[in-house]
Amino acid sequence: MRIAHPSLRKEWSDTLGRYIQRRLLITIPILIAITAIIFGMLQLTPGDPLDAYLSPDVILSIEQRNAIRHDLGLDRPAPIRYLFWLREVAKGNLGNRIKTGEPVGTVIKQRIGPTLSLMGSGLAIGIVVGIVLGVVSAVKQYSVLDFVLTIFAFLGASTPAFFAGLLGLYIFSLRLGWFPAGGLATPGVPYSFWDHLDHLILPALMLSLFQVSSIMRYTRSAMLGVLSQDYIRTAQAKGLSQRVTVGSHALRNALIPIVTVVGATIPALVGGAVFLESIFSWPGMGTLYLDAIAGRDYPLIMGMTFIIATVILIANLLTDLTYAFIDPRIRYG
């Protein structure tokens, strides 16, 4: 970002600050809407949430059941319970898991780290590899390499995350033995970064497959659009090296549509993480969510919905802000 005059820069950061404020204000009703929808859905379900709390072999009288129901706050009308929940969330309390009684916040805190490392590395691989391959593909348009990469991109974008994960596990872990077959780290061995990385690479690669493919295809077409522009010909005519022409003149202008694609693939990343975590026994948010659903653990489902929605909304905000860093012409008013 090259903003010449200090006063201009000041003005720019002011509007940006106001923009972020306004976006965060819009975010709150969206968060409330999402959690209210999920909460409403939970009310429509046929089962009694109390059953998830009791072990099946315990037989209780109706009075005993009602007493427990009252203790858990399950006997109040739904809208009131939702408002209670909101009030507690505002205080930073997400409630307790029905199944084990642990605070939801604590459980999520344990699980969010592994998920963020999986999704973060998947996204990073997707962006870096996708852009590099896309640029190569565009510069060498119609070459054998371009053809091979295009086929790879089509295949990658058409393979569901869980099938990619299973194939990866089968080929690279079980057949070739290059990577461990799952888990966060080798059990019984003290934590080491390299051990964690060893476990992380395969699921992250399989998760990034879809990202790499879609980012690569959009990079290729955006680059092709830019490379045929007059100012690129000018740059080449000036005798600038290929590296400068492609790397700084062309890529910078191709980045805007690419950022849009990166933002648009975030939901796919979250969805893919659920499958890959369950295939690679990765103790993250995805497996926790499946657990929560299977056990009808309402407080946990609500808490996780809230956290996931927050993370996604923040990711969307970051995507929008990235535009400003790439294209100084974009102003937020």
Next chain:
Amino acid sequence: MDNSVVKSDARALAPTTPEPLTARQATVLTPTRQALRRFRRHRLAVVGLVVVILFILLAIFAPIVARSGPNTVDLLGRNQGPTGRHWFGTDRTGRDTFARTLYAGRVSLSIGFAAAIISIVVGALLGALAGFFGKWVDGVIMRFTDVVMTFPAIIIILTIVALTGPGIIKTLLIIGLLNWPVPCRLVRAKFLSLREQEFLVAARAMGASAPRMIAVHAFPNTVDVLVVYASFGVVNAILLEAGLSFLGLGVQPPTASWGNMINVASNLQVLEQQPWLWVPAGVAIVLTVLACNFIGDGLRDALDPRMNIG
């Protein structure tokens, strides 16, 4: 409709058709015919169409092609690898994987197409309302769309299915009813661009009612956008069904679907030692999705040459 005529003239004049027109072509070059020609020239799209038709035929004629039922048990040939008798091998109860893959195609393809149709109908309706009426109607519908789009569909679907219980019809309805945001946005954008066009202003001036203007005048102009979306909608629905069934929350065994056939691979032993049980269904999904993506690309090139990128 005036609008589409103007557009097609522009297309005919544009130097996109290098080969000289024969007299016959020049006389009957309707927009549909032009689109068909452009589609036929997209080689990958044609291959995709052939693959999809082949898969549909295999699914329809499964009883003839498969040589055994999806749940027929061959007691003497259990846990076999691929043989001449069982092309894709058998599982531990002696069921033929090839037959199951074909019958699973019936379920998975039906869910894919039906869910796509539902999402297009719902999306087109909401998009038409938002784009036509604008103002607060638009505001409410689009904010709702934002909320649905913000959240990964699979998470919402997982939650609903886990709470309402699995089943073919439920899977189909849930996938269909959650995938409407994209067609909704497409139709809305198209309607917004149509709103001030002469033919709609004229229709309004002649006293056409709102439903008539939407259905008869504006909607036909969105058909091409929706046709292009349809193939991607099918892709989405097939992938979601497969994912759900893979997690055991979609189509329930013994009914085979491509997703729940892959589910056996969550057992590490099956994953490692009997790849013939789960690879065929996975390959079927990848091929179908790939083919539909190609068709979608071809349709986009054929119906909207201006969107042609790369």
